[in-house]
Each structure stands twice: as structure tokens, then as C-alpha cells.
Amino acid sequence: MTRSARPSQADRVYSELRAKLLRGDLPIGQRLIEQQLAADFATSRTPVREALRRLEGDGHVVRDPAGGLCPAVPSVRSMRELYDVRLALEELMVRRASVSGDRGELEAILQDWRALEAERSGGRSHHGPEFVHQDESFHERIARAAGNDVAVRMLRDLNDRIRILRVHDFTSDDRVGATIADHLEIVRTVLEGDADAAAAFMRAHVQRSALVVRERVGEALARMFEVSES
Template sequence: MSLSPRSVRRTSSLQEQAYQALKTAILSGELKPGQRLVETQLAQQLQVSRTPIREAIHLLEHENLVSAESHGSTHVVTLSVTDAIQLYDCRISLEQLSVTGACQNATQAQLKELETMVKQAEKQVSSQPNQLTCFRLLDLDYRFHRLLAQSSSNRWLISLLDRVFDQMQLLRIQTTIHNPDVLEIRTEHRRIYEPVRDRNSEEAVRAIVAHLNASKERVIKEVQRLDCQKT
């Protein structure tokens, strides 16, 4: 569990340590979308005063991971259908640059690592969807797409995608908690990896766009379903 006293070490600023602990808890799903953040409780869990907690929450609000209500309470962000559409539109544009750059610049070591991730995802094909499988696939999906970006050797692209990936992680947790089938990467990643390995940028772009559009459709349907349950 990330929200424990050992999460906050005294070797760096308490604000930074509290920020990292809370961000990890949000992006791992320990703090769930919509969950209220109570400063006194968080301070007690991390064994710090309320000041670094308040400052950490302010930083997370700036990153759109936490939202403040008009009456003063704060919650982990719950993303809307519009948010999902816009995030995927950004990803589709940015990740076309990722695979194009990866086709040109990926090292043999990076290609080998991508292949390993593809095989790890494919091993889950026979597994019944459950929370453990879901989190394994979430981690594999993030690492696969981030390594594609790193393989492009475009540091600005990596920086932009890191911001998008944080929001996407929140969106995936929001949807896969209720429906693990939303995260279906077990066969789709190979279709991206193979043209990158073969340095075929045109086919790699087609594969990444198809993959992200399919993912977009699944996620939007799940967000809409969850919204209907609230009404």
C-alpha cells in the first residue's frame, strides 16, 4: 500500500514525498475516482502535518488528478465521456509520432523489450479477467506505449505523452474496476510491434490508430454505462 508512513521519507521535502505518495495512490487505484480526500486522514496515514498534504493536493489539482469543489472539499477526478474522447484524440495524434519515430530510432534492445511485453500480454489470453489480471495488463499497456515513445528519441513527445498517460491511467482505472474486458490489449500490441520491428512506419501508424480507436470505443461505452447507473 502506498499510503503508509514508510511512503514518506525524511530525506526530501515532505511536500514532495506527500505528493509522490498521493499521486502513486491515485494512479494505482488505491485512491479511487470520485473518492474524497480528507486532509486530516491523509496526514495521519502518512504521519505528516496537514500543510504538506494541502500543498501536495494543490499540485495534483494543477495536474488535473484532483478536483476542488466550491464548498471546499476535494476529490480524485472522475473523467467524463468528453474527457475520454479528448484524451484519446490527443493520444491518437501523439502516438502516430511515437511509432514513426520508433521505426526510425528504436534500438535492438528496445525492440527486444517491446517483444517481451507483447509476449507477456499474450500469456494472459487464457486467463479469466479479474482484478489481478487487469492491473497486470494496465501496467503492461502503460510500459509498452511509453517505451514506444522513448524509442522515438523525441524528448518533447515523451514529456507530452507522460501528461496524457497519467490521465489515461485514471480513466482506465475508472472503467476497468467495473469491467476488466475494457482493457483488451492481449492481441492488439503484436500488430503494432511487428511493423515497428520491421521499420514499416506506414503500417505501424495504421496499427496504432486502429488499436487506439478500438480502445477509445470500449472505454467510452463503459463511461457511458457507468454514467447511466448514476442517474
């Protein structure tokens, strides 16, 4: 394999293996063996090793006591607790932004998400990790527009903790479209200065995301147990 071919092979293995992990296609406790994966993906062990390194960094796989890599098991309880904290913080930030937010930053947020909406209408697909980061940026920018740097840092920390779970939220084009629509509704309401409405829209938005994540994580967990018992 040439040097230039390795990244594309590693990217392919990473993408396909990550999709299997998110779907729960691999049983709980199953060790991921480089040689077997190389055979499964019709490649050498080097791109498999690179893909596994990235997946471990993302939190999709974890090391067992013996040092082998296994699928990470999502924690529903941890997700619920983190979303509770996120919800309280997000509501406070949109209220502050509605009353005394930086209008220049808020207008920029509105324009950026209108552009995303136009791209999606034009047929460009937005999903997976790329969109997760765009979504995180929206919420951090609202906090920044509210003038609260501490809240920005707290949201960034929360996002780091729940990112592996939130990827489950953006596996369909419908969810991406709904999120774009929610964001536009939230920022427009903030610009109108209606703090109560903005907080209500933000609460519904975050709760909807938490519900979708919980359902899809539950489905993945159920599938992981089914595969391990088969």
C-alpha cells in the same frame, strides 16, 4: 484495531469504494461521510480516511466548495480532446520507430508483452490500475525506441491526465486480452519496418480504447444521475 491490520482494512475500503465510484453507484454531488462509510464497510473511520485520501490523490473523488469529498464527474469532452492529441503523437512515434527505431529496445518490448500474454494464458489476472501502468509503459517505450525524449514526456503528461478515465478501459479480462494482442501486433509490425501498417494498427488500437472508455464513462454518468434522482 492493530497497527498491522490497518493497511489491509484501508486497502479493502479503497478497492471496494473505488469499484463503486467507477461503476457510478454513487450519485453526483453526494458527500462521502467517513462515519457512514465506516458503517457501510464495517470498519473504523481511520481506514476509511486513508482510503478517501488515496481516492482523492487518484482523482476519483474531489472536494466540494465546503471542503467535503464527492465523487468526481468524468469529463467526456476533455477525454475526447486528450485522445485526439494522443492519437496524433502515437502514430508519429510508431512511424519513426519503424524506420529508425532502437531494435534492442523494441525486441525487449516484444519479449515483455509475450511474457504478459503467457501469464494471462496461465491464469494470472491483469486488470485495473496495475495494467493501466503497464499499458502506459508500452506506449512510452515505443516513443523512447523512436528516439524522441520530448514525445516520451508528452505521453507521460497525457497519461497523467487521462489515467482516471483509462481505468474504465481495463475492468474486464477480455479488454486486457485484446490490449495485449494489439500491443504484440503493433511492436511486431514496427520491427518489420512497415511504418504504414504500424500506424494503422496504432490508430485502431487507440481509437478502440477511446471508444470503450467513452461508453463506460457514459454508463457510469447515467448511473450516477439515476441514483441521484432516485
